[in-house]
Amino acid sequence: SSPAAVVWGLALAALLVLSPAETTRQTRRPNVVLILTDDQDVCLGGMTPLKKTNALIAQMGITFLNAYVPSALCCPSRASILTGKYPHNHHVVNNTLEGNCSSKLWQKIQEPYTFPALLKAMCGYQTFFAGKYLNEYGAEDAGGVGHVPPGWSFWYALEKNSKYYNYTLSVNGKARRHGENYSVDYLTDVLANMSLDFLEYKSNFEPFFMMISTPAPHSPWTAAPQYTNRYQNVSAPRNSNFNIHGKNKHWLIRQAKTPMTNSSIQFLDNAYRKRWQTLLSVDDLVEKLVKKLELNGELDNTYIFYTSDNGFHTGQFSLPIDKRQLYEFDIKVPLLVRGPGIKPNQTNKMLVANIDLGPTILDIAGYDLNKTQMDGMSLLPLLRGDKNVTWRSDFLVEYQGEGYNGSDPTCPGLGPGVTHCFPDCVCEDSYNNTYACVRTLSTSWDLQYCEFDDREVFVEVYNLTADPHQINNIAKTIDQEILEKMNYRLMMLQSCSGATCRTPGVFDPGYRFDPRLMFSNHGVRARRFSTESL
Numbered sequence: 001s002s003p004a005a006v007v008w009g010l011a012l013a014a015l016l017v018l019s020p021a022e023t024t025r026q027t028r029r030p031n032v033v034l035i036l037t038d039d040q041d042v043c044l045g046g047m048t049p050l051k052k053t054n055a056l057i058a059q060m061g062i063t064f065l066n067a068y069v070p071s072a073l074c075c076p077s078r079a080s081i082l083t084g085k086y087p088h089n090h091h092v093v094n095n096t097l098e099g100n101c102s103s104k105l106w107q108k109i110q111e112p113y114t115f116p117a118l119l120k121a122m123c124g125y126q127t128f129f130a131g132k133y134l135n136e137y138g139a140e141d142a143g144g145v146g147h148v149p150p151g152w153s154f155w156y157a158l159e160k161n162s163k164y165y166n167y168t169l170s171v172n173g174k175a176r177r178h179g180e181n182y183s184v185d186y187l188t189d190v191l192a193n194m195s196l197d198f199l200e201y202k203s204n205f206e207p208f209f210m211m212i213s214t215p216a217p218h219s220p221w222t223a224a225p226q227y228t229n230r231y232q233n234v235s236a237p238r239n240s241n242f243n244i245h246g247k248n249k250h251w252l253i254r255q256a257k258t259p260m261t262n263s264s265i266q267f268l269d270n271a272y273r274k275r276w277q278t279l280l281s282v283d284d285l286v287e288k289l290v291k292k293l294e295l296n297g298e299l300d301n302t303y304i305f306y307t308s309d310n311g312f313h314t315g316q317f318s319l320p321i322d323k324r325q326l327y328e329f330d331i332k333v334p335l336l337v338r339g340p341g342i343k344p345n346q347t348n349k350m351l352v353a354n355i356d357l358g359p360t361i362l363d364i365a366g367y368d369l370n371k372t373q374m375d376g377m378s379l380l381p382l383l384r385g386d387k388n389v390t391w392r393s394d395f396l397v398e399y400q401g402e403g404y405n406g407s408d409p410t411c412p413g414l415g416p417g418v419t420h421c422f423p424d425c426v427c428e429d430s431y432n433n434t435y436a437c438v439r440t441l442s443t444s445w446d447l448q449y450c451e452f453d454d455r456e457v458f459v460e461v462y463n464l465t466a467d468p469h470q471i472n473n474i475a476k477t478i479d480q481e482i483l484e485k486m487n488y489r490l491m492m493l494q495s496c497s498g499a500t501c502r503t504p505g506v507f508d509p510g511y512r513f514d515p516r517l518m519f520s521n522h523g524v525r526a527r528r529f530s531t532e533s534l
Contacts, residue, residue, distance in 0.1 A: 040308035061338030075101035084358030084374030115358035117151030131213030145170035162215035164222035216278035223277035246317035303339030394505035401433030
């Protein structure tokens with residue numbers, strides 16, 4: 001045969017060798033990365049330190065301005081992300097084993113059906129987890145660190161709650177102890193390095209999903225040594241609900257001492273600074289990750305989500321620091337997304353919640369959402385910029401308060417039932433800090449309606465158009481018909497499951513209200529977080 005034919009034959013052989021890989025690269029399902037921070041607010045400047053994250057994710061994609069969590073506490077919120085369900089459907093009500101946080105029951109009933117389990121089993125994704133999982137993960141009574149949840153090909157999970165040094169990781173079910181040497185132990189950096197290793201050594205024949213869950217900016221707020229001197233002149237924002245008495249609010253808010261002591265203010269300012277310092281290492285992690293994806297030629301086919309498990313407060317209504325409350329600063333979170341088909345530098349005002357992350361990621365993977373029991377909605381139409389998308393106008397917030405049977409040792413005078421008390425006897429939580437809210441955002445209303453499950457049957461209502469800092473509770477002055485509709489809608493949402501969680505809200509054109517279906521107030525509360533359902 002002629003030399004030309006040989007050359008042609010070699011070229012053809014080379015094409016045949018290349019083409020399957022090239023073809024799969026062109027048509028391969030997208031990869032997904034989910035970066036989850038711990039206790040990062042958006043209302044009080046929590047995104048300010050993340051300059052690189054802003055440039056690499058927000059400016060290259062979409063920022064959701066109204067992203068919320070259905071429960072302002074780590075474990076219930078993380079369970080909502082994993083399951084796509086409201087707390088009343090996944091039954092994780094607080095951060096304790098008794099509250100179903102990483103309990104044997106959770107492992108048996110919910111964990112096999114999380115979205116990562118479906119991604120791996122049904123969609124052929126290789127999956128990678130690194131960081132804080134659920135607050136009680138690794139508890140001896142629930143299988144210890146030997147328990148690796150279904151759905152993860154690579155598992156590097158933190159035992160228990162956020163730390164930066166002196167922690168144990170479950171490395172695919174085997175305990176690995178870390179000390180306090182910055183270069184090898186600082187957890188945010190360890191997560192970054194493990195993520196880069198995964199991207200270096202993973203299979204190139206399957207799409208991947210990564211969930212990277214940082215300790216920052218959760219207490220104990222230990223910054224990397226190079227960042228401990230940053231933000232020395234920064235203090236917590238003195239907005240209009242800072243250090244004021246929460247009049248007309250639930251008793252737990254009213255019990256906060258106003259004005260706060262100087263030591264409380266110093267403490268919360270210091271915490272605020274340190275939180276920002278810890279976030280600088282998260283900013284570095286994001287930069288390393290994006291650069292590595294770019295180097296691998298995978299960035300254009302990868303969705304990157306950045307969000308937090310709940311917000312935070314520093315001095316609002318004279319509560320020093322924590323989350324758990326029903327107000328915007330605790331339930332609103334950052335949500336940034338970049339990826340294929342997302343136009344750069346967009347903002348979106350639709351009402352979205354962390355129960356939407358699972359459905360969105362399964363939708364990206366091509367999974368039929370009708371086969372799931374998830375309460376959330378896929379954000380993919382919003383990410384793609386589809387026209388005429390019908391979207392929700394409300395969602396449910398629910399929380400079951402924690403409290404000790406005995407009195408809090410810090411404040412014995414307050415009696416039993418309170419917890420998370422500060423030295424000046426301001427407590428951040430109690431048994432009857434148990435509430436449920438409808439958070440509504442429609443063309444005509446920006447409203448929050450909340451009921452407490454306590455002897456007062458206390459109600460709080462805020463019109464956020466007129467009162468964005470939620471200072472004035474208008475429960476006694478708002479139109480009675482709106483109150484009745486909201487009470488009914490709340491009852492509906494508290495018993496919703498799957499598609500019934502996505503029915504029209506009070507101010508939607510398709511909403512139907514039948515006053516004959518109204519129950520007595522006591523009937524409404526009978527099913528609130530009933531422990532039998534656990």
